[in-house]
Amino acid sequence: MNDVAIRITGVSHRFGEEGDARGVRALRDASLEVMRGELVCLIGPSGCGKSTLLNIMGGLMTPTAGEVEVLGRRVVAPMPRDIAFVFQENALFPWNTVLDNINLGMVFQGVPRAARDARAQRSLEAVGLADFAQHYPAQLSGGMRQRAALARALSLETGILLMDEPFGALDEQTRMILGEDLSVLLARTDKTIVFVTHSLGEATFLADRVAVFSARPGTIKELIAVDEPHPRKPEFATSAKFTALRNRLYELLHEEIRKTMAETETYADEIGSRTRS
Amino acid sequence: MNAAKQQRQRLGSGAVQTAFLIVLIALWYLATTRWRVSPLLLPNPVAVLADFWDILSTGEFIGDLRVTLTELAAAFAIAACGGLVVGYLVGRSRYRIAVFEPLFAGIYSIPIILFLPLYVLFFGLGPASKIALGASISFFPIALNTIAGFGYVDRLLVVAARSMGASEYQLFRYVLLPAALPVILSGMRIGFTVALLSIIGSETIASLAGLGHRIVHLAEAMEMTRMFAYIVFVVAIAATLNALVSALEARVRSAR
Secondary structure (H helix, E strand, C coil): CCCEEEEEEEEEEEECCCCCCCCEEEEEEEEEEEECCCEEEEECCCCCCHHHHHHHHCCCCCCCEEEEEECCEECCCCCCCCEEEECCCCCCCCCCCHHHHHHHHHHHHCCCHHHHHHHHHHHHHHHCCHHHCCCCHHHCCHHHHHHHHHHHHHHCCCCEEEEECCCCCCCHHHHHHHHHHHHHHHHHCCCEEEEEECCHHHHHHHCCEEEEECCCCECEEEEEECCCCCCCCHHHHHCHHHHHHHHHHHHHHHHHHHHHHCCCCCHHHHHHHHCCC | CCHHHHHHHHHHHHHHHHHHHHHHHHHHHHHHHCCCCCCCCCCCHHHHHHHHHHHHHHCCCHHHHHHHHHHHHHHHHHHHHHHHHHHHHHHCCHHHHHHHHHHHHHHHCCCHHHHHHHHHHHHCCCHHHHHHHHHHHHHHHHHHHHHHHHHCCCHHHHHHHHHCCCCHHHHHHHHHHHHHHHHHHHHHHHHHHHHHHHHHHHHHHCCCCCHHHHHHHHHHCCCHHHHHHHHHHHHHHHHHHHHHHHHHHHHHHHHC
């Protein structure tokens, strides 16, 4: 009986052709097992391939080597019934209201019309945007936009949520609040979440396990377990346990971050090549 | 800016535009009466107005107007269908954009109206040559804008839609089309204006009927007053059509 939601075995990925001077080895032999119902954070220096790995997990990219299995099945394409994404940048459709955005997601997934209203309402309430259903994304703050994006992902009622630095563009205070809300949400539902972040504090606060990446070409250097039940209380963030874990992450990462800074290629190149597919 | 201030600004700019027109007409009047400009160059505006009413009341304009408008409708319809389809097909492929976009932009920068004699050779002096020319010219801004619209949709929106399970058709209908619509619409508006200009222009060069033809005919007969009356008429028609098209564009934009 598989309690493993996502299994990645020896995944390597290279952008560009073999021998291409501008080619980039994004990932090197990454392996990971994500269990059902847990929240795993992927953290690492810029350009280490964590977002690439997330895209590969979700079927948005095919790795140049290695295998990905989700719920026991090989991943070759997006799996909209099982996996929902929340992206860092604003991926809401700007010409639609929040409610229309959520409905459209369900149209794409194939949810029958009769069920859409209830699901939309539930997900809006879950993120606290019930009063903003008729607003356009441009009328919302960054934090609210990401809440809306989360609502859209939740309404798809997938077992797995892949989140690529969803709070990355937000200020620290909003991040804290949204992080606490996410933890509450996780405790209530049974979702498996993989969460990419740059922030040590965020990773320690949210994750059941943290996968620490090495510098590019990225591989998973170490897995740190955070043994604390969800929903995480705000007090956890000031506890000694939290500080110890966060410090451990810092130690592991610092060396890798230094290595990354020494490289000549910039993160911007990474983004450019990643979104090319 | 609140609603009251916006209203005042709009009235203000309307007043300036009206004042501009009034000054222009006043200068025209002075030129023909006080400043002794030859009536062969610039006829008296009062006489022009009289002829204008005559044209309207006798319905003399109907035949030519019908010809010009039919040519315009046909040319624009052909250009729009062609431009939209080609624009979509090219716009969805990076490679095709690289091949065709410079090609279309290059052709569009040539004064295609110079080829009117060729069109007349193929299609005759009747409306067909005007329609063909109008469609040829109007095609390009529509196609180019459609290429721009479809070719530069935010990649992230496409990725997000695909991750949620959108089919090709759903992607087109719910993501590509609304994203590209503003650019496409302005392309259509430009195409319409360009079609109108090309058709009236080519009617003045080689035609048997139509408003442009009528104007040139009157010029050759030295009937300056009546010719100016027709020019005023054409200006009014063109302004009305353009206003309609712009309003339509605005309506569709806000409805998406």
